[in-house]
Amino acid sequence: MCEILDHNQLTGEIPESLGSLQNLEILRLDWNSLNGSVPSKLSNVTSLSELYLSNNNLNGSIPDLANMSLLTYVGMSNNSFNASDVPAWFTKIPLLKTIYMENTTLQGQIPVDLFRFPNLETIGLANNKLNGILDIGTRYGNNLTLDLRNNSIKDFTQKTGYNMNISLAGNPICDGTGATAKYCAIQISNDSFSSPLKCPAMSCNSDKTLSPTCKCSYPYTGTLHFFSLSFSNLENSSYFTTLAGSMMSAFLSNGLPVDSVSLSDPTVDVYSYLQIEAKIFPSTQDSFNHTSIPSIGYLLNRNPFQLQYFGPFFFTSESYCCFADGKKKSSSRTGIIIGVSVGCAVLVLLTLCAGLYAFRQRKMAKRAGHSSNPFESWDRDTSGAVPQLKGARWFSFDEIRKCTNNFSESNCIGSGGYGKVYKGTLTAGEVVAIKRAQHGSMQGAFEFKTEIELLSRIHHKNVVSLVGFCYEQGEQMLVYEYIPKGTLRESLSVKPKFQLEWTRRLRIALDAARGLAYLHELADPPIIHRDVKSNNILLDDHLTAKVADFGLSKLLRDEDMGHVTTQVKGTLGYLDPEYYMSQQLTEKSDVYSFGVVLLELITARAPIERGKHIVRLVAETIYDSKDNSKLHQLIDPRIGPGSKLEGVDRLFTLGMRCVNESGAERPSMGEAVKEIESILELASLSKYTEGDLTSSSYEDTTQVSLDDFDNDKAFDYSGKFPSGGMNTTY
Template structure:
């Protein structure tokens, strides 16, 4: 190796002399640089980059472009495996498109890239398209040098982890037509220089942390009002403040979508909005806008969807007569003058959705409204509507009518009607003739998935059955729609139309897509529709890198002609099973190129090849020990020394105890895979979580999770029995919890009823389990996915916290938080964590607060587009004597006014979901409060049953001092001899 190193040095020096008189870009090789080069991978990388610059002359790639791509290759990880060889264009590197030796397009969507540098990207002067979307591992700031890409037309960075300010130099990219920086963490103001982009059609800066005002032109500085060619202006879910200046909009503009919701905008709605004759969607909801709605909005005759809810608007309810294309009207939670239900509703023939909750409406509802042919939802809850409800006979069968908390005294059609009606909280429900059909609190179970017409077919555990009855690996992600015209999520025709539009676009762009499956539509807390999408490959059972990047680009470029749906963006955590997996590296092209160039280059390649061969031998030897499980000695008992109480199972053992993974043993499934019930040879019943191929972790990560779970021993946390890591499988074996999830017990048709004190005990059990994870585990554990589906009930209805697939350790050097990609379940997700990507123990507290509200109300976290936290907060604010708050309580546990401690549990739940994590209690504090509430409720119940408080205290009281005392508590949930068992 020393001989080869000396020869290598002389080769390079000779090449430098040979080429120094020619205008060929080459690395500057100096004597002192050889002295500092290490004997490892840095030398190999140096040699390959050096050789690639020479061979770029002989290949098809411009030398500057080749150098820039090699700089990217050196800066980023997880690039496609065919990024090899010295000629990117000639070798057709995945995601790289060239024209006349120049790199014109880089599409690397969904590749799992990691890195925080852009290398020399700005030197790709011919680049027209840059798509790095859905690479959450890409982070750092956007460099000002991006302004050098003068030919750039499309910039897509959706779903990455970029932060810091958007550079002002982006305004010098005069060819830009499409910008989407959605779902990052960009901060600072919107650069006014974007106003220079006269060709810009799509501007999407949504879902960031952008502050300041919306810039407009002043003096000689252009602002966003100069974007006369722009059709899409998406600035939602930021921290924009100040008024919407009237100058922002003008008749010359071509805007069809103005989406400014979920900011901190103030002032009045500008009349100039009425000049946008092409406008189809207007979202101004969830701001602090005030004043009256300008009458000139009536000029928006092309408008389909109008969102004005959750502002401080006042004055008269606007008259929308003449806006005949309107399908969606949302004006809830404003302070309009008291008014009857607007008659102009009946003049809008295409209306599908009306939300006017809490808008001081009064009087009777005109019967003509119900006869609108396309109407799907009327939400008029929390108003002052009165009299007799008459729905007529011409209503649609799919109509949902929400009239909760009004003053309606009678209902003409008490029987025989065919629509969803909720009259809970009206005087009619206090009478003897009321029925549960319209007085019970309705729980939405809207769902949809693409229909499957396959005969009895199934795929093995790591493949999915497509709508065309093929087993393959789909590309899976989420479509996030900024708006939607409909509200009936059970109407399959909407989603069939969407799937058809997507397939048409895929096929017309030559993509190898066989079919599209859509499922699980939900309307999130931001009133955005989210749909899970699976895109199946056509020509083989998986996509290659080029296909995945092309699909991701198309989905975020939005060339679709969509009916019913507004604009959207696509997010994905990556693809599991690339068809062009990593192959062994080859230097054949390098040898050929060097032999053509000169004999010295052959010698250089020989040296580099010998060195690489030596490194591969080292890597091969190291590979035998790269499996972290190699060092685990499985003795005769099957125990693994590093684990505390968990054992290693063979694949054959697991297969036998699950009856060969039969469907009859399957008790659950999700994105991770399936859960099977099994019986071990000793008779112990267990639950086996089997990861599907696409959700598997790396070996080291799986080992870390097992060691973490094996250290958790508490009566309120599901315990790990063991694991299997054989034959490409990752399986976790847990204790079996027979009574299912808390969510199932709160459903419309539960297997058993949960009375009030039992619900309090479940809340206490769950709180104790989480407090153990936060305060007694070493290091502390943040669960990250606390929800009612992850709280299980055993035979005694003792609650246990389960599923640690997303959990994170909080080590001493983490300073109280872990910066990580946002993961969790919609409805339970801490908004502070969502915005900052800083995970803390208080994120679990927020999720636990949502669970408390579920326990009291039995409502899902998001129901009919409304978050339970928002619903309770509004009701608390509007209910001076708690009467309206009591109407939210699950009627199966009795009248709220008679439930001891319910007010305090409501208050605790709302403290847990405080917007600021610092203002939330710790889980230990939550435990103490629930214990106090339970003691009061139990004493009350015992008094009703004729028992004394002494009897209760002597049998069930547990000291919190003991609970948090390591010596008195053995982590199994039981006290040592002489202590008391926790009987809650």
């Protein structure tokens, strides 16, 4: 269970009732306007693994989190807590990976025991009043990054020989002769990436731009979008200088012909995400060629960076004007001639159209009342009333209200940016999940109608079924079959409700692959899901996997075969980089996302952890490993050693094939289904039992033959609506 309420303009105090949510694992309240003290009862939530409270107006004492032994992330930066020493619980939570408490009035000396936990990766304590002598001891982790800028630390015990990233800039130790120490300055690969530009007086023509290294060339431009920052001072240029240096190092290490990088105009959008304009300049010539541009974009969207301060991001590009192997040619004279011609043509057209405008407006006015509501002609009391729908019911608002007990919070089983999901029981006893859109996220009426028509065509046992919909009183609600065992992501979490053994994970992979293969190859017309991720794969009573949430899906009609040009949508970490760059959506974009899910199934890792993409992590490990021993270290230890898991290497291989840089080189979902079936056969799974699961709640010993995986049976429609179970997100 999680509460994701960041960037919601929340005000007031944090309610003490949160302390009674014993199953709460993630609490995100950062980037709001909350005030008052953190309730002491919050420490009762011992299941919590991630706590985000940064960038609010919280005050009072820093809460005691010692009871939260499962915490891996704590963020409380930029609040107004009472001045205090470093909290004792810092040294009592062994699973902690990340601590961000910048600008929280911490004072005193940092205890050496803080650094002894091997899981620690990031400690951000900048802009406080910490003092004394810094001693990191000898037991710190190799990947630890320590940010202590702008404190009052006078000395550092381990001035040489330490093996971590430390920043002490802005402390007394960095005054005078200490200013040259490496821990007193942010390390970048080349000073030329600093801004502002320091070039001699020179200018470029109207097309070219002056680069940071004083060259006139045609830059590749776009926008970097960041989701999780560890700083709030956008005026501090050192952050952006560091970012430019990291980007440049990545370009050079990958052999890309980049001369320099210029970053400018950091702004925060309406969602409180940081946007930075980027210009990437070519080397050796004044333009990039057709090969370099997609390579640069692909590299950026694979997040191959160890970024301090910024966290994960994605890159959206502008069209490139001037390829070196086909450079844009322009002529001012030709432009004038064309402009005059177009102007005359427009004048003639305006004259012709003026007389038609009034007539057209009259016709549109007559149709306005009808076109504004696509459901106006739908009569639910007449047979066949809802056109082009197959099996979906029209529910009245009153029916939905009654079956959810007037949308009682006790029936709320999930929430997200779209709104909330409620568990309901229909009059016939059928248990359903009702997705209710909040007013700010509702689609247009025609888009809502299109989604209903799309969902009503889907009938497959590995795809969540649409039971019906409601479109009354300004509401948009979808009614789904209820899937009781939650999402695949929840089952792979630090504290799952039940364990998934190797054979069950293979079966889940096969279920999800078959659901997607059905959408791509058997649905009429084919459907591209566009948001495949572990949170959109649900598990029923028998742990059968079902693909869910078609809010971003696209129909692939005959005229669209090969590509669909569309606005890029999806989830960070799962998005196909090729789709990013070309904005051409194909079924291979779903294949990429499915490949990320396969790697999640094997490793139980999130797609992006500490700014590193799981695809990059696996690729680097494969490259470094001669005998797969390092690769096996990535396997979720809860399913046993890799050397004893039949088929695990082949599943790794399939996952990496699915995330191939080129969509043409990825398998189809049908091919993925066959490969996973083959892996099951390799693992000698001609028979298995539900008793293979470690969860004591699954004791059914009915034996299931591999014949159950035959294609004929795979696409049967499941009409069951199981009841009971844990929370489900749709």
